[in-house]
Structure formats: C-alpha cells, structure tokens
Amino acid sequence: MTSDRLTKIRELLEAHEQSHLLGGWDRLDETAREALLNQLQLLPWETIDVVRESIQHRVESNPPPSNLEPPQTCDPAGPDAAGFFDRGAELIAAGRVAAFTVAGGQGTRLGWNGPKGTFPATAVSGKPLFAIFAEQLRAAQRRYDVVIPWYIMTSPLNDAATRAFFLDNKCFGLHRSNIMMFPQGTMPSFDARTGDLLLASPGVVAENPDGHGGALDAMARSGALADMESRGITIVSSFQVDNPLVRVVDECFIGMHESDEHSSAEVSSKMVLKEDPSEPVGVFCRVDGRTHVVEYSDLPSDLAEVRNGDGSLRFGAASIAVHLYSVPFVSQLTGQGGDPLPWHRALKKSSWWDAASGAMVEPEGPNVIKLERFIFDIVPRAERSAILRTERSHEFAPIKNATGPDSLETSQQIQSDLYGGWLRQHGVQVPQDDAGRTTVRIEIEPLTAMRPGDLAGSDLPAAIEPGGSLLL
Structure with missing residues (x-):
C-alpha cells in the first residue's frame, strides 16, 4: 500500500465529512488496511451525500402516491387465455425466456442454518426449494426441447453456500453452464441521527444488502444481462425463493405479457386477492394512468378497508413478487443515462463500533437507516404494465415464518x-x-x-x- 493512496482516501473522506471511518486504522494489519481502502474507494459517494443531507434535514423519502385507483387486471380464464397460452408456449420453445430467482435470504427465521433456497419445503419428500424450481425447468425444457437459462441472485452472506449446495446436488440435473449466480449489491448503513456512515468493526464500514430492487443493477454488473442478450433472451421470469408453488415459466402469463392490449411488454406482474385489509402485502393501484405497487404500510386505512358491492376489497390486488421483465427494458434502465429505482429507508436497530471509545455500541432502540430498492418500483416505469389474476391456492404458498401464517x-x-x-x-x-x-x-x-x-x-x-x- 502506498502513502499516496492513503492520502487520497483521507482527502476523499474529508471532502465528504466521513474522516471517522479511519478511526481504527492503527489497529489494522496491512491486509485489513488494504481491504478498508478498497471498500472506501468503491462506496457510492454521490448517493451517500444526498442521503446524508436528507437525514440531517429530516426529509421524508419517497412519499406514497395519491389519487389511487384500482388497477386493470387480466382474467386467466377469459376468452384470450388460450391464445395467451399458445403464444407463451411459442416464446418458450423459441428460447426467448429465462428464469430469475431472488435468493439472497437466509433461513434464520425458519430455524434453518443455511440459504433459504436450501430449505426442505415439499409435503412428503422434503425437497428443497431450489430443487423444486430446477425440476420445473427440467420439465419445461423437456416439453419444449429448449434450454431455459436460470439466473440466481444470492447475497454476499449466502453466495458461497448456495454455490456449494448446487455442486453437492449436481445442479439438480441441470447443466452447470446454464445456471448463473451473482450476489446482490450492498449499501452503507447510516446513523439515523447524524447521517454519518458507521463502522461494523475496526476497518469495516457497516453495509446492508440493497434490497430485491437491486436485482436490476446486479444483473447488469454481473454480466447476466449481457449473457441473456447473447443467448437471445428477451423475457425474464422473476420470482422469490420462498414460494414452492410459483410457476417458474408460465405460458399464459408470458403470452399475456407479450400480446395483451394492456401490456407494453416491458413489465408484467401476477396478483392474488388480499385475504383481509390488514394482510401485510403490497397492492397494485393505478396512479395517473400507470400501474404502481403501494406498500401495505403506505396504503391509507380508509382505502384499505373499502369493499366492492360483491364484498371484495376495492384495493385487494396483492402483489406476490412474480414479474416478467423485458431484457431490452432492463438494459435501458440500468445503462448509461438510465433511470435507477429509488431508495427506500428502513429504520433498524444495529450495533456499531465507536472509534472514540474503541468499543462496540449496543443501542437501546432503532438507530440505523438502511437503504433498499424495491423491485416493484420498476412497475410504473412501463408504459402499460399488465397484471394477471391468479388463485392464491394454486400459486402462492410462501414459507416466511417458523410458525403461524406463511x-x-x-x-x-x-x-x-x-x-x-x-x-x-x-x-x-x-x-x-x-x-x-x-x-x-x-x-x-x-x-x-x-x-x-x-x-x-x-x-x-x-x-x-x-x-x-x-x-x-
């Protein structure tokens, strides 16, 4: 390590008022010092400055939209369903479709020591979630005599364990060259009071995963988008790792995305009906002619409880985090001059290392702001975003909790x-x-x-x- 590099990093930190991040420097060996300088050099300083200023001035981030209306949805049993199915089958057979799994979570809340995708989920054999999705892909590949590439977004925490699990299970019968894994990105954590960055330990800036909305940038950064383009993939079927009933590639859904009059073939989504007004799921709405997903905590209670004449909830189109994306559309959003998804703040409780005292600090309450991007923020970017209604009992059985619901x-x-x-x-x-x-x-x-x-x-x-x- 050269003194010139350290000098430049010191100047960088002074310019952004974050010199305290070198507070544990004297405690570090040469390897740890090099790692810290690398981490500091790669931080998104422009974003950090904007977020820090907003925290200091108590500026609210991303207020929920107003003027909400129920969304338009597509009936899977409607008169166009057969045509949608046939068109979707054509696209799969033509090699235009890839699968994408958001799989960065750990099984901790389930009492499981490992990536959530390794959790045994089925009712008789206890087949792991990853195996279910792999077998669906094998079945579709057999039916359509085509290769369906599988892209999996892990996290820095579970990437190595996920890769090892696939190798130990011989990729569940899939060819290794058609599976691509890459970790999601991270963002530094902020002191909720001052907006300063925090140290997780001497020489390590505290960071957190950047949310499932970071998937788009991760696709671009990892080379996954380029790989899709080289294979002729135009549609990505995206789903979360915790739902064993998800349809990894759904002919009707793909056909609707491509050919329905309400779709611009950029982003499409699936929905189920909310079970009750308090169910903690995002809901699809229309705002100024475009489809949005509003978080359950942002939907005013007076709207959440309104019912239609048949007793169904007026705002009851619940997102199950199943989407289709156009590859050219994602490339446009993530490319030079693209329009990145917004950051959302979450106030959390987290310990941190204080350079002044040389000790870890255990807070009594929430003290840290963590930034995340939400994948559903891609929905209003589409000119016309279509939504397919589906039955909860057919396609949505998530495993999120150790006991109780889900x-x-x-x-x-x-x-x-x-x-x-x-x-x-x-x-x-x-x-x-x-x-x-x-x-x-x-x-x-x-x-x-x-x-x-x-x-x-x-x-x-x-x-x-x-x-x-x-x-x-």
Whole structure:
C-alpha cells in the first residue's frame, strides 16, 4: 500500500465529512488496511451525500402516491387465455425466456442454518426449494426441447453456500453452464441521527444488502444481462425463493405479457386477492394512468378497508413478487443515462463500533437507516404494465415464518390441497375434512405433472387411505 493512496482516501473522506471511518486504522494489519481502502474507494459517494443531507434535514423519502385507483387486471380464464397460452408456449420453445430467482435470504427465521433456497419445503419428500424450481425447468425444457437459462441472485452472506449446495446436488440435473449466480449489491448503513456512515468493526464500514430492487443493477454488473442478450433472451421470469408453488415459466402469463392490449411488454406482474385489509402485502393501484405497487404500510386505512358491492376489497390486488421483465427494458434502465429505482429507508436497530471509545455500541432502540430498492418500483416505469389474476391456492404458498401464517405447516397444507384437487379430477378418492381441506400429505413432482391434465394416463391409486401420503 502506498502513502499516496492513503492520502487520497483521507482527502476523499474529508471532502465528504466521513474522516471517522479511519478511526481504527492503527489497529489494522496491512491486509485489513488494504481491504478498508478498497471498500472506501468503491462506496457510492454521490448517493451517500444526498442521503446524508436528507437525514440531517429530516426529509421524508419517497412519499406514497395519491389519487389511487384500482388497477386493470387480466382474467386467466377469459376468452384470450388460450391464445395467451399458445403464444407463451411459442416464446418458450423459441428460447426467448429465462428464469430469475431472488435468493439472497437466509433461513434464520425458519430455524434453518443455511440459504433459504436450501430449505426442505415439499409435503412428503422434503425437497428443497431450489430443487423444486430446477425440476420445473427440467420439465419445461423437456416439453419444449429448449434450454431455459436460470439466473440466481444470492447475497454476499449466502453466495458461497448456495454455490456449494448446487455442486453437492449436481445442479439438480441441470447443466452447470446454464445456471448463473451473482450476489446482490450492498449499501452503507447510516446513523439515523447524524447521517454519518458507521463502522461494523475496526476497518469495516457497516453495509446492508440493497434490497430485491437491486436485482436490476446486479444483473447488469454481473454480466447476466449481457449473457441473456447473447443467448437471445428477451423475457425474464422473476420470482422469490420462498414460494414452492410459483410457476417458474408460465405460458399464459408470458403470452399475456407479450400480446395483451394492456401490456407494453416491458413489465408484467401476477396478483392474488388480499385475504383481509390488514394482510401485510403490497397492492397494485393505478396512479395517473400507470400501474404502481403501494406498500401495505403506505396504503391509507380508509382505502384499505373499502369493499366492492360483491364484498371484495376495492384495493385487494396483492402483489406476490412474480414479474416478467423485458431484457431490452432492463438494459435501458440500468445503462448509461438510465433511470435507477429509488431508495427506500428502513429504520433498524444495529450495533456499531465507536472509534472514540474503541468499543462496540449496543443501542437501546432503532438507530440505523438502511437503504433498499424495491423491485416493484420498476412497475410504473412501463408504459402499460399488465397484471394477471391468479388463485392464491394454486400459486402462492410462501414459507416466511417458523410458525403461524406463511409457515412450513401452512405451505405444505396448501400444497397438499392443490395436488389433492388434481387427483380428484382423475377420480382418486382423497380424504378431506368438513372444511374441504385435504387431510393427507400429497406431493406431485414437476417432472411428473405441471398441471392436472399432465396426470392423464398416469398410474394413479384408486384412493389414498386416511393417515397416508402419496408421492408421485
């Protein structure tokens, strides 16, 4: 390390009033000093200055839009559905579609020591989430005789473990060259009182993941976008890692995105109906003729509780974080002169290292502002953003919590209910309770069937005995 480099970094920090970040310098060995200088050099200083000033002046970030109206949505059973399906199938078969998974989370809240995508999710075999998605891709590739590349955004925390998990499982039968992983970006954390950057330890600036909205920049930065373009990919099917019922590539959805009159084929989304006004999910709305997603905490309660004549919520189009993106559109947003997604602030409690005292500080309450980008902020950038309605019981069984709603227990029940319904369509007697819930565990692997009709001609049992289970 040269003294010239240290001098330049000192001048940089002085210019941005962050000289305290070198407070632990004397404690560091040569390797740690080099790492700190590298980290400081790569920080987004223009953004830091803007955020710091807004914190100091108590400027609110990104107020929610006003003049909200319910969105237009597309019926998957409508008269155009068959045409949408056929068009989507054509696009998949032509090699125009790739899958993209947001998989930066850890399984900590589930009591699982590892990346969330490695969590055992299915009702009988306990197949991990990544394996479910891989088998869907294998099934679609077999059906359409095409390669469907899979891009996976990890995080700095779980990237190595995710890569190792895929290698240990031989990429779940997929070719390694068609899977590309890359970590999401990070942003420095800010002192909520002063706006200054914080140290996580001597020589390490405190940082946090930049949110699922950082996926777009991560795609560009990692070379994933360039890889898509070289393969002729024009549509990215994006989904979160925690939903075992997500349709990784959905013909009807892809066809709607490409050909519906309400779509500019830039960004499309899926929705389910909110279960109640207080459900913590973002909702689709119309604002000045464009589709937006409004966070549940930003939707005024007087609007959240309004109901239509049929009893449904007027603002009940809940986002399930399933989107389609046009590759040229994402390239435009992330390229030179593009319009990046806005930053959202979250006030959190986090310990930090104080250079003055040489000790860690454990705050009593929230003390840190962390910046995140939200992927749904891409939605209003589209000229016309289409929304496909779907059934919660068919496509949304997230595993977010250890117990209660959105837990493994509720997800596996939804999975068994869905597959029990498929079997009943083929004459199989499946036990139910008085509420119509399936009372046995059922798992149908994607390579066996992707939809009920795929079971035609299969060797199915006449009945499943109470207390039993079935894996197909």
